[in-house]
Amino acid sequence: MIQSVAIDWNVIAPVVVLVATGLLVLVVDLLSRSAPRQLLYGIGIVGSLAAFAAMLPLRGQELTTFGGAFASDSFSWPFDVLLLLTLTISLALSCLGKAEDGANPGAYAALLIFCTIGGLILAGATTLIGIFLGLEELSLALYVLAGTGYPRRSSQEAALKYVLLGSLASGFLIFGMALLYGSAGSISLAAMSHAAYAGGPLFIGGFALFLVGVAFKLALAPFHLWTPDVYEGSPLAVTAFMAVAVKAAMFAVLARFAYVVFGHDASALVPLWILAILSMIVGNVGAIRQTNLKRLLAFSGIAQAGYLVLALAGVGRGGVATLVFYLAAYAFMNLGAFAVIALIGNGDELHADLSAYRGLAFRRPMVAALMMLFFLSLAGIPATAGFIGKVLLLGQAMGAGPWGVAMAVALIVGTLVSFYVYFQVIWQMFAPADAEAVASDGNAAVSWVAVAAGAVGVLLLGIVPQLLLAHL
Amino acid sequence: MLFSPWATVAIFFVVAVVVALLISAVPGIFTSKRPNRAKSEAYECGVPPTSAMIGRFPVRFYLVAMLFVIFDVEAASFYPWAVRLRDLGAFGLMEMVTFIVVLGVGYAYVWKKGGFSWR
Amino acid sequence: MPQVPLADYLILATVLFVIGLVGFLVRRNPITMLMAIELMWNAGNLVFAAFARNFGDMTGQVFVFIVITVAAAEAAISLAIVVMVFRHREDVDVDDISVMRG
Numbered sequence: 001m002i003q004s005v006a007i008d009w010n011v012i013a014p015v016v017v018l019v020a021t022g023l024l025v026l027v028v029d030l031l032s033r034s035a036p037r038q039l040l041y042g043i044g045i046v047g048s049l050a051a052f053a054a055m056l057p058l059r060g061q062e063l064t065t066f067g068g069a070f071a072s073d074s075f076s077w078p079f080d081v082l083l084l085l086t087l088t089i090s091l092a093l094s095c096l097g098k099a100e101d102g103a104n105p106g107a108y109a110a111l112l113i114f115c116t117i118g119g120l121i122l123a124g125a126t127t128l129i130g131i132f133l134g135l136e137e138l139s140l141a142l143y144v145l146a147g148t149g150y151p152r153r154s155s156q157e158a159a160l161k162y163v164l165l166g167s168l169a170s171g172f173l174i175f176g177m178a179l180l181y182g183s184a185g186s187i188s189l190a191a192m193s194h195a196a197y198a199g200g201p202l203f204i205g206g207f208a209l210f211l212v213g214v215a216f217k218l219a220l221a222p223f224h225l226w227t228p229d230v231y232e233g234s235p236l237a238v239t240a241f242m243a244v245a246v247k248a249a250m251f252a253v254l255a256r257f258a259y260v261v262f263g264h265d266a267s268a269l270v271p272l273w274i275l276a277i278l279s280m281i282v283g284n285v286g287a288i289r290q291t292n293l294k295r296l297l298a299f300s301g302i303a304q305a306g307y308l309v310l311a312l313a314g315v316g317r318g319g320v321a322t323l324v325f326y327l328a329a330y331a332f333m334n335l336g337a338f339a340v341i342a343l344i345g346n347g348d349e350l351h352a353d354l355s356a357y358r359g360l361a362f363r364r365p366m367v368a369a370l371m372m373l374f375f376l377s378l379a380g381i382p383a384t385a386g387f388i389g390k391v392l393l394l395g396q397a398m399g400a401g402p403w404g405v406a407m408a409v410a411l412i413v414g415t416l417v418s419f420y421v422y423f424q425v426i427w428q429m430f431a432p433a434d435a436e437a438v439a440s441d442g443n444a445a446v447s448w449v450a451v452a453a454g455a456v457g458v459l460l461l462g463i464v465p466q467l468l469l470a471h472l
Numbered sequence: 473m474l475f476s477p478w479a480t481v482a483i484f485f486v487v488a489v490v491v492a493l494l495i496s497a498v499p500g501i502f503t504s505k506r507p508n509r510a511k512s513e514a515y516e517c518g519v520p521p522t523s524a525m526i527g528r529f530p531v532r533f534y535l536v537a538m539l540f541v542i543f544d545v546e547a548a549s550f551y552p553w554a555v556r557l558r559d560l561g562a563f564g565l566m567e568m569v570t571f572i573v574v575l576g577v578g579y580a581y582v583w584k585k586g587g588f589s590w591r
Numbered sequence: 592m593p594q595v596p597l598a599d600y601l602i603l604a605t606v607l608f609v610i611g612l613v614g615f616l617v618r619r620n621p622i623t624m625l626m627a628i629e630l631m632w633n634a635g636n637l638v639f640a641a642f643a644r645n646f647g648d649m650t651g652q653v654f655v656f657i658v659i660t661v662a663a664a665e666a667a668i669s670l671a672i673v674v675m676v677f678r679h680r681e682d683v684d685v686d687d688i689s690v691m692r693g
Contacts, residue, residue, distance in 0.1 A: 026581045030584050
């Protein structure tokens, strides 16, 4: 009894475009003896923009295909845009002269593109199979990408740690999914909401294991231990991608799960609120003593993941809009900060070290000002995207009962601690330069475009947030 | 029912262990031991051993094993498709063509980059 | 032959999962750790297959099939990474791999 499977090609058009792009990159790399890597990354960027174009007609529509297993709706759309933005900027930063790509640009670009496809599948998945496949496509490609800086020992370490702990997380996820399937009798999230209503040990156990797996991938404390090492070891453009794309895709899953399965009653989500509070503490405190910007941004990312959970507090109205707004702000300020690191060092890894920024305000005032903007936004200073995002998050949390208030308090305390962290970086830029300061004279146009994109995003969302909020 | 249905499994298990132990123990009791050099060498199907027995395998064996596993699993996904080939019709054919094209590009890439060479 | 009750499958799968988890935590050789992880994945597979049989529903079996496919890809990638690390040093032990403060 085979039901005919009708595929709505419009719905999966962005994915199809990206798949074709990834294959094209591989074929071009095969056929041309010595294609410059900028050409391959350029094809990737064009493909990413084409996928974005394919998404435009889907905006505001509620469509599903593959028998309802894959959706393109108001829920997945903003996450997809963020994923494509991240892909574009990561590919742009990979073009820089000293950017690491494992001497294999074709495979590198294709893997970044396949990662993004995994993210798109995650954002649109409405069944456990979709979530699993999307997550694994995203993760497997990232394991390899983490190791593309492999002559460096730290990159080898990053790949090994990531693959071991990532697979462990997948183990929890699969077992959790199996129990969820057992409790609901179906793998669709919609069917799971009945199981959630009924409760029962199978559902509770399954959800707990599922949550452990998701928290691992999201780097929520106490499952964050891999994050600083993996962020530090991976090549710069990959770290930028990891920091933004993985969070965007995983939050799409978490939010869809929360709203579809727990839409009627969020009381079972208390473990998630506890993880969020822990993350805010661990992330902000852990960032204090870091002297490597990638590590610092990793701890910052742990804390920001905690903040982002606030958007789901109580699974209330407007939660997804808040989540998307803060994710967009997070994407702009993080990609901006990574773009600055790539800009001044022409993509090398030396400029991830905090000491490289001593006296930057005197050597490169314009760059230092932009870096300051991104860090002020991370700290949540008014007139930046981070501030508006935190205000929205607080509003969301305050209306969500005692746990919401607890998270709001954690956010405020965490923000106060994080001022110290972020102002330390800004302070470094105004400190007198050492005699042996590294030359920070990178000036590539492509990285300027990435920095400018981040700066415009941070300022626009900070000053006229209605631009985005009106559409959410 | 006198016995639990699992009793047969338990009996089988006990018999298996006892027989295995007996077979290993009995020859040790009744045989005489006259070891010589040829007897105590490692058994390599009659061919004189060429290298030390305790050694590491070169990593390229692992590469071959990995390639086998990957293509084995790829091939496994053909079976369910082949069983329902007639019912799936043109849609199924198109799906499989897509699958093979994606696989083929990856295969060509690995081949060209020297992933299959014995080095 | 009577059917094995569902609960027995769940108990066996849980035991396998815990063995895998403990193996991952106590071993320090990445290959062994990956084997332990594979055990955890397959514990999940067993639960899927058990429920699929219990429900008379193919979805669980399809899921198992997909997990096995992904597990093969995951094994290939993780072992390739172990080989890459191995080629750059004498021995692979996760405790020795600590250029970075972890």
